[in-house]
Amino acid sequence: MPDATPDPATAALAHDLRIACMRVARRVRFDADNTIAPHHFSVLVRLHEQPRTLGELAAIEQVSAPSMSRSVGQLAELGYVERAPDPDDGRLVRLSLTPDGRRVLEREREHRDAWMAARLEGLSERDRTLLRRATDLVEGILEADRAQDRARRGESR
Amino acid sequence: MPDATPDPATAALAHDLRIACMRVARRVRFDADNTIAPHHFSVLVRLHEQPRTLGELAAIEQVSAPSMSRSVGQLAELGYVERAPDPDDGRLVRLSLTPDGRRVLEREREHRDAWMAARLEGLSERDRTLLRRATDLVEGILEADRAQDRARRGESR
DNA sequence: TATTGTTATACTCTATAACTATA
DNA sequence: TATAGTTATAGAGTATAACAATA
Known part of the structure; x- marks a missing residue:
């Protein structure tokens, strides 16, 4: 890798x-x-x-x-x-x-x-909108990470 | 309050x-x-x-x-x-x-x-830029919180 | 015989109280 | 007498090992 x-x-x-x-x-x-x-x-x-x-x-x-x-x-x-x-x-x-x-x-x-x-x-409405998008992005990262983790555990079993 | x-x-x-x-x-x-x-x-x-x-x-x-x-x-x-x-x-x-x-x-x-x-x-460069701004925003929130905390501790002493 | 959950026991981190050394 | 740090002791959470009940 x-x-x-x-x-x-x-x-x-x-x-x-x-x-x-x-x-x-x-x-x-x-x-x-x-x-x-x-x-x-x-x-x-x-x-x-x-x-x-x-x-x-x-x-x-x-x-x-x-x-x-x-x-x-x-x-x-x-x-x-x-x-x-x-x-x-x-x-x-x-x-x-x-x-x-x-x-x-x-x-x-x-x-x-x-x-x-x-x-x-x-905060301003504008800043809150920015944070909303950033939060969704981080949630996506965490979700992908969990999926990868599940796959790794699955193949090692 | x-x-x-x-x-x-x-x-x-x-x-x-x-x-x-x-x-x-x-x-x-x-x-x-x-x-x-x-x-x-x-x-x-x-x-x-x-x-x-x-x-x-x-x-x-x-x-x-x-x-x-x-x-x-x-x-x-x-x-x-x-x-x-x-x-x-x-x-x-x-x-x-x-x-x-x-x-x-x-x-x-x-x-x-x-x-x-x-x-x-x-991630895309665009998404990273978004996260950079969001991170700065959260850092600002935490900094303000610490400042408030210091002030509170200061006056109670 | 294997699996699910509990009990027995030990270790780590943290806290309060007692103690030592210095100011 | 007050303060900085350490030692003594206890409490909470977690772990492994041993055990009981069920499959």
Whole structure:
């Protein structure tokens, strides 16, 4: 694989864009006012997409099964997640959000969006349009990356 | 403080931009090929900006003094950071990067930039220009936020 | 015998409290 | 007496290994 050095402007953009993203993420993630822990938040997000088994969750979040078992146990304790046995395969544990879990997730999402929304309101309509296009572009990059990742995992299996 | 609800387009942009940033950050931060731990990386970055004392580092990274003491101890063990007593105040420990530390930092930075750079090269010049402007815009937002933060901390002291 | 999930145990990072050295 | 940093100890999260239940 030829690893051509990018031109200086692209290299600088790669650096600056990465740093900007990481700073935004850090700002949001470590906001002292967050009501639930980051790793709990991710689990709620995944279960809101669709009910899943413990093993599926662990694979998606890239943590061990015991770790995920613990997190799910805590979320169940809090009343945000519900465990149910699979009717066909007694080994599986079907996990889903409770109404409380959905409420907490929605509240946390709004809270996390609030910081960014407040900043965007201070911009011109023109700047917001620019950011809209840039966001779509980055989403495209991430989507292509995920597709490539899936393909790589598929062929190595 | 009036907490006006943003218009739907701005709310959607806030959400999508935040998610995109967090995904980029996650992708880079948890890349399995990273050579040093995230919290060690930040310390090297701060010491590359300028030599600092342990207390300064702890305040900047928002971590307790004992935690920072431990991290610095590990980095010193690895030969990346050097401790030196302050000539005027014997209580202070002056910290700085060793040549090895600078090399590791540079290598890690390049590694972290590489993923993004490779993706940007697949884009058109036009799209890269768009991202350059968007990056500058986000940097402006973050800078304003930091300034506001400093002001808030200043007045509460 | 293989697979899903849980329990047992250990390690890492971080925190607060207690301590040492210097001002 | 106050401050900078380190050492002691505890808490939270994650990992691997061992185990229980089911296929």
